[in-house]
Amino acid sequence: MESIEALIAHIQGLSASVEDISHLHNLLKLAEESLQSVAPRLSSFLGQLDPAKHSLGYLYILEAYTSAPIAREHPSEFLVSISTFISSCLAEQIRLAPDKFVSVCKRFKDQVLLLQEPLRGIAPMRTAVQKLQSSPEHLTALHPDFLLLCLLEKSYKTGLGILKEDIFEIDQPRDFFLYCYYGGMICIGQKQFRKAMELLHNVVTAPMPTTNAIAIEAYKKYCLVSLILNGQFSTTLPKYTSSVAQRSLKNFCQPYVDLAYSYSSGKISELESCIEINKEKFESDNNLGLVKQVVSSLYKRNIQRLTQTYLTLSLQDIANTVQLNTPKEAEMHVLRMIQDGEIFATINQKDGMVSFHEDPEQYKTCEMIEHIDSSIQRIMTLSKKLSAVDELISCDPAYLAKAGRERQRFDFDDFDTVPQKFNL
Structure with a gap:
């Protein structure tokens, strides 16, 4: 156990500067096998570390500890320890070992599902996604797990929040x-x-x-x-x-x-x-x-x-035409469609007649102008990103070499314009 204790001392002493963290990371990689061999006994060592200061080292210890079977009497303790780590850890440190962070978070998600308590996992997994992301456009391995928990809990609005971001980077x-x-x-x-x-x-x-x-x-x-x-x-x-x-x-x-x-x-x-x-x-x-x-x-x-x-039609005629059983059913359908803005009409309750109207939208309100402007801005942003990706691909030596070979096969007239050699 002395080697583990020595590793804990290194974690405590090498978690401050970028240079120290880099050195610590190398030590942690070398210690992976020994950590796995004593996994069930690592709980006490976690208590000696601060997840907010020693995030990288804490992650390595936690990942090894959670790889062991969880005692039946300790599932809640297991969830609390990982949840605390997710909320406290430093993003810049855990991103140095993204696979281990993902592994810990997925074990957390699995335990939440085993307990049939998806709600307990939603907030921590949302935080985990944010900390793992290099940018809002980056799709991490934890996005699907977060959305799955939202689905199982029927917390759809929470899930929608993460879907608003446009994704351009996929692992x-x-x-x-x-x-x-x-x-x-x-x-x-x-x-x-x-x-x-x-x-x-x-x-x-x-x-x-x-x-x-x-x-x-x-x-x-x-x-x-x-x-x-x-x-x-x-x-x-x-x-x-x-x-x-x-x-x-x-x-x-x-x-x-x-x-x-x-x-x-x-x-x-x-x-x-x-x-x-x-x-x-x-x-x-x-x-x-x-x-x-x-x-x-x-x-x-x-x-x-x-x-x-038609300009006007009775509820009875609507029911007959669209194969509804009663005028009351027709009325309910028409009312819902009016509320949802799918048709524009008024119902005369006295004689059971429906009057259909033209769309009143004139497309000149402040809200509509803001909506159009927002759509234009989004399209412009997408256009810039596509141009950047196109430029990146067009300068990629591997792509150019492959394009040159394909052109040699299919485009003989322009063959002379294809570079023959590349300095890779």
Whole structure:
């Protein structure tokens, strides 16, 4: 145990300056095996360190300690110790060993799930994400775990906060798939279908060498959200989608493709028949609630079509035309659509007539101007980032060498303009 005690002394003495931290990091790397060998007994050593001052050393000890099985009587103590460390640690130190920090945080998340107390993990994991991020645009390995906890707790608004940031840096493809999938589900929970569709679209069209389960599940929800938001779904994916996704995704999701086809008929009876046939599949996928919203959206689409033909219409006629059972049901649908801004109408309760109006928006209010300006600023920022990435790629020797080889194969007329040699 003397070597561990000596290591603790090094941690206490070498955690102040950048040079000392670098030296300490080398010592910690060399001590990894010995730390693992005494993992169950490291708890007492953690008490000798301050997580706010000795963050890097504390992280190495904590990671080794948490690698051992947790005693059944100590799960709460385990969560408290990691939660305290996450809130106290210095970001600049833990980023020197990001894999260990991620490992500790994932064990924390696993224990929270084992106890079925996702709420306990949400705030610490949000802090962990912020400390691990090099910038707000950086997607860490902890983003999906944080979103999963928000989903399980149904704390959708908390999850939305992290989804507002535009992501441009990604460490691992799987993290991106899960981030967009869980993020899409959170947006669905808040009925923010446009953002949900954007995130699910990212999963479906992302590069993938082989079909993966996340993309398949995302495709199912992507189909349903597309029907709710746009009233249609195309099985033809954009050209930049991987050939694997183009070929196989819809084959794994045939009931959903059939649902979209039934929806396109505009007939509630056809849609409900398709749902009844595939009900077990939708239930096993945990998508039946979303499927019911698809049915509701078809009623809305059919009512919206009436506004393009009629100026006034009775609730009874609306019910008959869109296949609702009673005028009262028609009234409830129309009221919800008016409240959501999906149609512009007034209902005369006395005679049961609905009068449809034009969109009153003149696009000249201060709020609308601010909204347009915000959209323009975001597009300009994105344009600058794309230009920077394009410039970076165009100067990358590996890219230039590959581009030169490809051009030699396919573009003989311009061959002379391709550099023959590169100083790599």
